[in-house]
Amino acid sequence: xxxxxxxxxxxxxxxxxxxxxxxxxxxxxxxxxxxxxxxxxxxxxxxxxxxxxxxxxxxxxxxxxxxxxxxxxxxxxxxxxxxxxxxxxxxxxxxxxxxxxxxxxxxxxxxxxxxxxxxxxxxxxxxxxxxxxxxxxxxxxxxxxxxxxxxxxxxxxxxxxxxxxxxxxxxxxxxxxxxxxxxxxxxxxxxxxxxxxxxxxxxxxxxxxxxxxxxxxxxxxx
Numbered sequence: 001x002x003x004x005x006x007x008x009x010x011x012x013x014x015x016x017x018x019x020x021x022x023x024x025x026x027x028x029x030x031x032x033x034x035x036x037x038x039x040x041x042x043x044x045x046x047x048x049x050x051x052x053x054x055x056x057x058x059x060x061x062x063x064x065x066x067x068x069x070x071x072x073x074x075x076x077x078x079x080x081x082x083x084x085x086x087x088x089x090x091x092x093x094x095x096x097x098x099x100x101x102x103x104x105x106x107x108x109x110x111x112x113x114x115x116x117x118x119x120x121x122x123x124x125x126x127x128x129x130x131x132x133x134x135x136x137x138x139x140x141x142x143x144x145x146x147x148x149x150x151x152x153x154x155x156x157x158x159x160x161x162x163x164x165x166x167x168x169x170x171x172x173x174x175x176x177x178x179x180x181x182x183x184x185x186x187x188x189x190x191x192x193x194x195x196x197x198x199x200x201x202x203x204x205x206x207x208x209x210x211x212x213x214x215x216x217x218x219x220x221x222x
Contacts, residue, residue, distance in 0.1 A: 006033035007124055008052060012067070013059040013086065014039040018109075022057060022086075025113045032120065041065025045073065053081055055120065058103075060087040060094065068097055068217075069162065072155070075102030082123045090133050097216065100155070105129030153198060154216035161198075162217075164191045169208050169217050 038044045042064045060067040084105040085098045108131040119129040167177045174188040201207040
């Protein structure tokens, strides 16, 4: 007998109007069910401990734990959960970063309402989904080769190193990073030195350019 249980979806976006619009679109398909809404990565991780989820529609830019960091954490702990990234960014570096972290699809907020349902159904069937804005440039073999790249140094960093790399990209000094993370400036300098060694960079400027160019992190400070 065919399973008729609805496909369980969680919305993770810090904009209420965006979540409301997504809910209205998903309501058109009786085979889909919204089982939770969250506005940041911390709330999302808490929800996943309490409820059964099959798909997360995840915004890249969220407070506390952003979408890029969240998808890697989700896939590490709940590899069976599908993740559709929803973003305003059409830059291919954001796309590379999301897919290398384990996302199953990448949808741009400028895409049509119908495209959201197309994306969900494609991911539900076990395939990768790419927004039409990017689909002409990339194919599944590109995604797979990028995921399997053993030189993806970002994935080898510790969580603390990823945090500090983000602060470095955003232009924070060691003292400012130390204040944000509750560390000593000396400890922050030690992490910065390790990052330079791991990426084989001579200085912070080169490190920032390399990290942004390769999609390891994206500037968050505006």
